[in-house]
Amino acid sequence: MKHQEKIFALVDINNCYVSCERFFNPKLNDVPVIVLSNNDGCAVARSNEAKAMGIKMGVPLFQIKDVVQKNNVQVLSSNYAIYAEMSRRFHSILAGYVAPHEQEIYSIDECFLDLTSFKNNYDLVEYCQGMRERIQQWIGLPVSIGIGRSKTEAKIANHMAKKGKRFNGVCDLANMNPKHREYFWSLVEVGEVWGVGRKQNKKLNDMGINTVLDLAKSNPPIMGKLFTVCMQRTVLELQGVSCMPIDDQPKPKQQIVASRSFGEKITELDDLKEAMSKYVQDAVKRLRSEKLLCGVITAFVQSNPFDASVPYYSKTQVYKFAEPVDCVLDLVDVTYGLLDKIYKPGIKYKKCGVFLSELIEKSSHIPDLLSDHEVRSLNENLMQAYEDIQAKHGKAKISVGPCYFKHRKWSMSRDMLSKNYFSKNGLIKVK
DNA sequence: TCTGGGGTCCTAGGACCC
């Protein structure tokens, strides 16, 4: 029986955005650092020093002004160009350790590996320590690795690897003496379990389930009845039964969202249109890079939900295309029409955006016999030219509307942005 | 003054059908 047991590892970059910034600017080492969300709104990444000062994940910057000033915390705007490139390198190093079907790129800073085929011939802890060293040496990023009999257990192991100094960055729960495992799990709050969010945490606590150990000892079918099938799977996974295989080929996207809060509130329809044209172009870029067509587009506008002095205004409008499209002109045109319907004068808008949904693969789409073939082919040529020019000369050279010009009213604020250390060809710039 | 953005999955409930 034992030989059928699966083994998973979860490799996770410690304080990802902070670590990326530190790699390029070593002055940030050993001092408290936080990285902000878009518009410099909330702290979304914190160095260990910043965490130790009690700065919580997702807290708005204005609420921690005092602690930031008093401790001279280094504050940075987020620089996604850098994080995306570092992430690509991280995942490609890990790809060198396993077969393609054994790697799941879970997020920008997390990767699941199926190590089942290694467990009989390798000391897995040693093997994973090798990965840590290589990632540190090659791209300068610190990582933690958790090993478990299921993905959920690997997640918990990763959490323990981060918290417990004794593990030296690699925690193996699969090979741990069950008594020791139970001891550790009695110390970890149930809210740390993958899939247990705020609501379920509270419900579990009300039932007397407070630690990971409590949850692991619960009865899967009963928990499935009281919660959902996901909870049932989670409990099984904690009991060492793997229910979630490695997903090495993620399903094609089901929706694409492009939206932003504005740097300052805007009221004019023309400004909204300008911002919206940018989000549509961002969305179309992703749509086409995945070789998809869009069947439905939804536009939305919102005022500031935190402003209690005026009623919250939020409106959406949907449009379904007779024939799915990927031409930026069609999509911007329709979006302007939707915006006319949801725009109300006198509102201070804080955010707007679009959803593209009912996405289908371009290659599998058979165009309607009655649709205009010539127009479609002209549109495709136009899109090709538009993309070529943007790639060669930058986005501002050709676009729908002036949205790529600098310093628009609605542009987001990023006052503490680090440099872009990568050149266009992906190499690191040398000063 | 100041509160991110991009996703997925599940469930409940209504409409409709036989």
Next chain:
DNA sequence: TCTGGGGTCCTAGGACCC
């Protein structure tokens, strides 16, 4: 006056993830 039961599909909203 009687007013079942089972099935499917769709949608809105909730919960969760990073």
